[in-house]
Amino acid sequence: MTVQPKFTVDDQEFAGKRVLVTGGTKGTGEAIVHRLAVAGATVATTARSAAGTLSSKLFVQADVSTLEGAMTVAAAAIDGLGGIDIIVHSVGGSKSPGGGFAALSDQIWQDEFSLNLLAAVRLDRLLIPQMVERGSGSIVHVSSIQRRLPLHESTIAYAAAKAALSTYSKALSKELGPKGIRVNAVAPGWIHTTASEAMVKRLAAHAGSDEETARQGIMDALGGIPIGRPAWPQEVAELIAFLVSDRAAAIHGAEYVIDGGTIPTV
Ligand SMILES: NC(=O)c1ccc[n+]([C@@H]2O[C@H](COP(=O)([O-])OP(=O)(O)OC[C@H]3O[C@@H](n4cnc5c(N)ncnc54)[C@H](OP(=O)(O)O)[C@@H]3O)[C@@H](O)[C@H]2O)c1
Structure with missing residues (x-):
């Protein structure tokens, strides 16, 4: 592996912005929380386990794959920060066993969709109305290249849920663009x-x-x-920081792949 990258950050770029990053205690989510916080944002994040040292101002312990968890997080974010200007839906992953399609029970399919699709759908539904009232906001859904390049051994349900997330993200962009809210997706390869x-x-x-x-x-x-x-998590965080910033004001309804060239086709 190469050495972990370091980027120059404008420490005022997100001053005054209130951000929610889901799944921000580990991996990519943690890098996104850090990247936006050092750029001046007030960041709230969430995970199931208690957080250690974090760059976020607010931590909410909840399972966002459930409706109750999403409601807890949305209420805490609104109470704690007074509203949210930027949402980065980083939470996601797969716990499916190996063995192909036959190994995936109804429960596993539901769990994969609850975490990789419905967590974002529910939190958006709870938080977007405030953005619409203000006439501004920016949302990023973290999908995966598996939505275009699905692997069959254990992640069929995950790949299908990410495909649904990307489609949902595009549809949402059409409704929210005219209301001043930008919506984009990021599809990482291996991080x-x-x-x-x-x-x-x-x-x-x-x-x-x-x-x-x-x-x-x-x-x-x-x-x-x-x-x-x-890719390093910091590289994915850098792309997301750009997409939610005013520098990307004309980028909307797009999906950015960050996979080192893994997807073999145009
Ligand atoms: N890693 C990759 O190679 C890769 C590739 C393509 C796409 N992605 C996507 O990138 C995103 C980040 O992945 P990652 O691998 O960086 O994540 P990760 O390291 O597995 O971290 C996941 C984070 O989400 C939290 N979390 C998991 N389930 C949760 C739940 N039900 N409710 C609340 N919080 C929950 C975890 O904390 P707790 O465990 O304490 O809840 C943790 O903070 C995901 O959407 C993933 O699908 C990753």
């Missing part, structure tokens, strides 16, 4: 998170190989990553 590094270590231990070989094995399974490495 070098703590969790994905733990997976590399497990695969290396299981195969009796080293971490570099295990990392290459994952890239081979994806059909190769032309830049030769996963």
Whole structure:
């Protein structure tokens, strides 16, 4: 892997902006919380487990894959920050077992859709009306390249939920653009998170190989990553910081892929 990147940040760019980042205690979400906070935003975030040291001003412990959890988070964000100007829906992931389509029960399908689609749908429904009243706001939905390049061994339901999230994001943009609210999606490929590094270590231990070989094995399974490495969470956070900023004021209803070239087609 290359060295973790460092970017120059305008520490006033998001001054006065109130941001909600879901799933912000680990991985990509944590990098997004940090990136927006050092740029002056007041950030609220959420996770199921208690948070350690975070750059966010407000932490709400809740399961956003449930309606109750989404309502708790939305109410806490409105009470604690007085409203939300920017939402980054970073929460997501898959817990499906291997074994292809036959291994996925109804419950697993529902769980994957609850976390990867409905968490965003519910929080948007609860928080967008305030944005509409103010006539401004910016929303990013974190999808995945699996919505276009689905893997079948264990993540069919995850890939389908992310496809639904991308479609939902586009539809929402059509309704909200005329009301002053920008909506975009970001579709990452493999990201070098703590969790994905733990997976590399497990695969290396299981195969009796080293971490570099295990990392290459994952890239081979994806059909190769032309830049030769996963993205750093900070690189995904940088893209999102741009998209929610005024620098991207004309970008709306778009989906940005950040995958080092993994998707092989135009
Ligand atoms: N990692 C990748 O290679 C990759 C590739 C493509 C797309 N993505 C997408 O990028 C986003 C971030 O992924 P990541 O891998 O960086 O995440 P991650 O490291 O697994 O972190 C997930 C975060 O969400 C929280 N979380 C998980 N389930 C939750 C729930 N039900 N309610 C509230 N919080 C919850 C976690 O905290 P708790 O566990 O304490 O709840 C944690 O803070 C996801 O949407 C994912 O689908 C990731």
